[in-house]
Amino acid sequence: MKLKEGATYTRADYGVVVLDEHTGKYFRLNETASWVFVHLVASDPPLDLESEYSSRYGVENDVARRDIGLVSERLVSLGVLIP
Secondary structure, three states, X not given: XXXXXOEEXXXXXXXXXXXXXXXXXXXXXXXXXXXXXXXXHOOOOHHHHHHHHHHHHOOOHHHHHHHHHHHHHHHHXXXXXXX
């Protein structure tokens, strides 16, 4: 996935803030959503993401897959990420 043109992000103490410069809307992501977002933007392979997420947050791979899918779908629906 890639960041939409005109969108920027910055890391903060609590996670990531994504700004859509075209609309002026911003989105504050919690720690887990921030982790997923940063790795999706970096184009990390999906299976590596699942494994890393699973280890980092102590969940099974199917839960990691679901969580990553939910975050990515939401960020796409908000127009921040492009699949």
